[in-house]
Amino acid sequence: MLIVLLLKRKRLPSHRKARLTYLAIAVQIYGAMIAVYWGAQFIPSGWVSIVFGLSPFITAIFSALWLKERSLTFGKLTSYFLGFSGLAILFNSALQLDIKAVYGIISVLTAVSLQTASAVWVKRIQAKLPASTQVTGGLLFALPAYLITWIVFDDAQLPQQLSVINIISIVYLGTIATTVGFVLYYYTLIHLPATTVGMIPMISPVIALYLGHTFNHEPFTLKIAIGTALILSALLMHTFFDNFIARYFRSNR
Numbered sequence: 001m002l003i004v005l006l007l008k009r010k011r012l013p014s015h016r017k018a019r020l021t022y023l024a025i026a027v028q029i030y031g032a033m034i035a036v037y038w039g040a041q042f043i044p045s046g047w048v049s050i051v052f053g054l055s056p057f058i059t060a061i062f063s064a065l066w067l068k069e070r071s072l073t074f075g076k077l078t079s080y081f082l083g084f085s086g087l088a089i090l091f092n093s094a095l096q097l098d099i100k101a102v103y104g105i106i107s108v109l110t111a112v113s114l115q116t117a118s119a120v121w122v123k124r125i126q127a128k129l130p131a132s133t134q135v136t137g138g139l140l141f142a143l144p145a146y147l148i149t150w151i152v153f154d155d156a157q158l159p160q161q162l163s164v165i166n167i168i169s170i171v172y173l174g175t176i177a178t179t180v181g182f183v184l185y186y187y188t189l190i191h192l193p194a195t196t197v198g199m200i201p202m203i204s205p206v207i208a209l210y211l212g213h214t215f216n217h218e219p220f221t222l223k224i225a226i227g228t229a230l231i232l233s234a235l236l237m238h239t240f241f242d243n244f245i246a247r248y249f250r251s252n253r
Helices: 002-008 016-039 045-052 055-067 074-097 099-125 131-154 164-191 204-215 222-251
Strands: none
Touching (some): 055 074, 055 099, 055 222, 074 222
């Protein structure tokens, strides 16, 4: 990302709002990412996307508290109930798998909360920085935290063996997921409300479940299907219900 800034001939601002923005982004890059990668070892990969599908609800709560966005209407409150009902069913399925699966869901849920809090915090600061600058600053703030974690929990030991898949994953995360994915995410966050950005995970749970079941042979039970359906129904209600009711009343005046 520093190379990208150099090529674009952009500075890295250091004023107060910029530093706060970098700190807010580091909450996601460090806190959310380390939580999701720790939790992902205990649950099927598709479940990660399902739990992340709850991010619009958590975003709406934070947006209502911090940004005063209108996100606690009847339709949205109903959608939260449906979404967390789906999550409860997944918790029940996790208990049948292994207690570690419950740890995995709690860890990923923590990651979702940190990511959404980070997004709303960035919107609240309103530093008006370019997306590439935001990501670079956030990475610089997150890097020391990762190094400290590596030293404390791993004694700064490098893995003795890396498979081809490990290497490809690391290269992908460093070059595509970070430089392209994060920049596009924060570009979207600059131009859209936090609750709208929170809807991005809407399509991923079904795709993730299909890919996990097809390529990783992950279980797909009736309970998982019902839990996923409830969360997706909640997302649809969260997006469209209030607008539908408003249009209905306008047309019947």
